[in-house]
Amino acid sequence: GWLRTQNVLRATWLALVWCCGVLVRTPSARWAPPPPKPMPAREVPAPLRPVLIMNPKSGRGKVQRFGLVRRAEELGARVVLLDTSVQQDVAALARQAVTEGADLLGVAGGDGTQALVAEVAAEHGLPFMVISAGTRNHFALDLGLDRTDPATCLDALRDGVELLVDLGRVAGRPFVNTVSFGAYAQIVQSPQYRDAKATTALDQLPELLLGEGGPRLTVEAGDRRLDAPQALLVSNNPYTSPDPLSLGRRPRLDLGVLGVLGVRVEGAAQAAELALRRARATGISTLTARQVTVHADAPEIPVAVDGEALNLPTPVLCTLAVRALRVRVPRDRPGTDPLQQDRTRRLDWRDVVHLALPLRPSGGA
Structure with missing residues (x-):
């Protein structure tokens, strides 16, 4: 009776986790675009x-x-x-x-x-x-x-060569990687973040997304608009993977556009799509723009600039200085396949667990 039911549920759960892993690992033409051309390097004196x-x-x-x-x-x-x-x-x-x-x-x-x-x-x-x-x-x-x-x-x-790459700016500050808002910024503001970054993200992101805490954001990205994303990430050039936890990497840093990833979860179905890290999850919006402006219903909002926790006045403007930075790198570098890690990324079972379990009551019980 009861014991048999529990065993069936346990077996079903393990099968679900295994299937999630298969879904993420199974090759698909949609998931493996042809590798982009490498950034051009130029010879310059030492x-x-x-x-x-x-x-x-x-x-x-x-x-x-x-x-x-x-x-x-x-x-x-x-x-x-x-x-x-x-x-x-x-x-x-x-x-x-x-x-x-x-x-x-x-x-x-x-x-x-x-x-x-x-x-x-x-x-x-x-x-x-x-x-x-x-x-x-x-x-x-x-x-x-x-x-x-x-x-x-x-x-x-x-023995080096030179790459010309873009340099981001947000509210008068430079950034080489990302500027994050909403749930992403709240995670970085967490006291536990510096000691256990990945674990903190896994522990906090599902609840922050499914909740409605924090200022309400509105994003203008070129001629596009995102309303009320719960998490927003603006990057110096776009990442290869629209995965809200593991973004993959940027194959080019000289395209002259900001990458924009917005996440809004409005129910269990969208949470499940994010748990499976599906590229076409309905809760994820991805686009590119040369300029991004983030508005909020608060005069100041938490923002993380290249991982540094800040509070910035709104609206927050993100721009890009195109190929403004001369980067000298070794002639021989190991990063020859920017998409390789995306092809081999495996689902972390904790993603499924955290997003499948119900939220704790607001009182924390």
């Missing part, structure tokens, strides 16, 4: 006076673990090591380096620090170099750099 700014605490101490200071100095670079015990103006340090004659600026640190120095490099028309010493290194990933060994990024000082 820098004579490169200056690299390094954060010794970034990526849990990658600067020291990989001997980046010694290696950079061996290759002729001057290293500015940040003093993490005090607040430092990274952009001011970069401008000082330019005043002192730097002909290349580079960063070993997180994406937010990279954006600040990248803006200075773009202002002065200098090449910029990324060293993948951050925690996630999204920008480095999309440049095709080796995220497992940041020391290999320094090879660009000796």
